[in-house]
Amino acid sequence: MREKLARFMVGRNGADALSKFFLYVALVLVIITMFSHNAIIYLLAIASLVYSYFRMMSRNVSKRYYENQQYLRMTDKVRDKFRGASAKAKYQKSKAVYEREQKKIYKIYYCPSCKQKIRVPKGKGKIMITCPKCKMEFVKRT
Incomplete structure (x- = not known):
């Protein structure tokens, strides 16, 4: 079964950052729909899900790549802020561990x-x- 899926996905775009973003949007909209029972929000969730799967199954890889690069450029500053905060926290933690080890010796x-x-x-x-x-x-x- 795994080989069949792998053969099916050959030449297709697969899951990139933009496709994942639309999947998350669909998930959030479905959760909102559960509480609000709004048909328009539900339709937006379905449309987001369909578009995400369309991007993943698309054989026009170059066009999907270009769209994904535009999305990454637009969200670059936001992603850097989150990445910077986590990297800074990791650095602080590793620095503290290093200093603790040095104090033993x-x-x-x-x-x-x-x-x-x-x-x-x-x-x-x-x-x-x-x-x-x-x-x-x-x-x-x-």
């Missing part, structure tokens, strides 16, 4: 002269630390 000191952050290995006892920035030496316990 290293001790962080600040140079008394230039306030440069200096990382030294833990468990070495009293050591002489040389600031890489200003070359000042000071003694600390790790």
Whole structure:
């Protein structure tokens, strides 16, 4: 059965971003129709669903590709805002995990002269630390 479906879809457009958008619109409109019982909204949901499947089954791939690219260009700023927020959250999370792991292995000191952050290995006892920035030496316990 899987091979038959794969053979059927050869040369067809398939699900792209615009087709998925129309599927989501149809889903939202169907949910609204459940509560409002409005025939016009229901017809819009059916039309959106039909158009989405038309795009997926279309053999005119170049035209569907062009339409999808226009849709992606129009929604680029909105998608970047959502993508940026999630990427920023992932970065913050990975940074926190990295810092936690570093605190297990290293001790962080600040140079008394230039306030440069200096990382030294833990468990070495009293050591002489040389600031890489200003070359000042000071003694600390790790």
